[in-house]
Amino acid sequence: MDNTFSTYKIDDRSLIAFIKREIHNLALQLGFTPHRAAETDIIVAELTSNLIKYANGGELLYRASFTGEYNEIEIYCLDKGIGFENVAKIMNDGYSSSNTLGHGLGSIKRLSNDFQIYSMKNWGCVQYVRICEKPELQLPPLKNGLNYTTIAVNYPGEKLCGDGYYIKQTTKGFQIFVGDGLGHGESANEAVEAAIKAFRQTIETQPSEILRDIHSKVKKTRGLVATIASVDYKSETWSICGIGNINTRIYNGLENKTYTPYNGIIGHNIPRTLNNTVVPYKRHQIIIMHSDGLRTKWSLNDLTSIFKQSPAIIASALYKENIRGTDDATILVGKIY
Known part of the structure; x- marks a missing residue:
């Protein structure tokens, strides 16, 4: 799809x-x-x-x-x-x-x-x-503690998007993948789709090891950058690991922290050492992940009452103010409830 x-x-x-x-x-x-x-x-x-x-x-x-x-x-x-x-x-x-x-x-x-x-x-x-299609349809209730929205647009003039995302339910919680194939167009799309396929099929559970597994399976592609954020309900933690410039930020109320990825290109060269960043998983957190099709210097604190809004409104507000228009762009916004 x-x-x-x-x-x-x-x-x-x-x-x-x-x-x-x-x-x-x-x-x-x-x-x-x-x-x-x-x-x-x-x-x-x-x-x-x-x-x-x-x-x-x-x-x-x-x-x-x-x-x-x-x-x-x-x-x-x-x-x-x-x-x-x-x-x-x-x-x-x-x-x-x-x-x-x-x-x-x-x-x-x-x-x-x-x-x-x-x-x-x-x-x-x-x-x-x-x-x-049915005007009377009641939207289904939210599941698994995550309400999320994604906005993804192609590089102007391209028919395929070089960015991709996927959310996978696990026995312990859920995992979010956001990736960006190098460049744009068909080759970038092939790289990120291969990565999503590997992400869906992997038996690894930790983001760092999942990235290593993806790396081994996309070597014949152009390569990509990606971040994985994984939630464990029992330990109430996020585990986050990324390679390349996917911006990941988690808000706890008005406070927020950006999680810096490692340098490298998945499928070509990745660091020998990859560690997961582990942080508390709490109700009412907001996680925002986006590719470099959006500018990174933004703050939700500049938008009045935005924290009360749905992920769709938050994502569209950030898109409106920060879209570069020079590459594929994907933004994922999730609220924990």
Whole structure:
């Protein structure tokens, strides 16, 4: 399954009809009824027209997700406009800042299965929308203590992503893999997909040994960088080990720490000595892992009340402010509950 998002810069109304048609056709391919696809059209039209009217443009990301239980479309809408301070107020039908009927955001909320919005004055706005094939579908409860979201986009112009991620459940807890194949395009994708296959199949349990195992199995590829973060429920610990520039940070409240990876390239040259960093695993922690498609000098503390938000909002806020646009980019945000 392709987990990457299609992304469009929207700065002209002429793009809106094209994007509506593309997402409409995607909805039909997923098995949405014509009526549900039409409701999806309304959501996309509201999001994109608002970008033009209120923010002088922005970015729309979308992807299809295929699960064992249902199919869905996820959409992120990002802008750097003037923003607003009272989200609850603008969500009410009848509120308008432009002398219109003011039904836009309210209709998005009614027609979607999940709608989240975050904004700050003079910072802009991020919106997340999930549209399932069945409008009445209740989203499944969270499992295994981890609520997470990923945003992955290709290098501009590429059809394949050189980044990859995978979360594996274990007998002791779970393990997170985030990797970045060298360069971008098909060869980078082959490297990271080979690494994910090795990660899924390995019998090793410690991140350092898993990385060694992956190293031995991807030597015929271009190579990659990767970090593995593993949780043991019984000992209540994270074990973290990385090779190359995957940025990994864990927040405990307002405090955070970045875990520095080793130098090297998996599949080519890795250090003789690899040690795991072991840290406490606690409720309400936030783990953030991303490739170098995003800048590394950021802080959640700069975003008002962001810690209360979902992983989807946190990921999109960081993406909006830190995307480089010169490489594949992947960001994974997980909250422990």
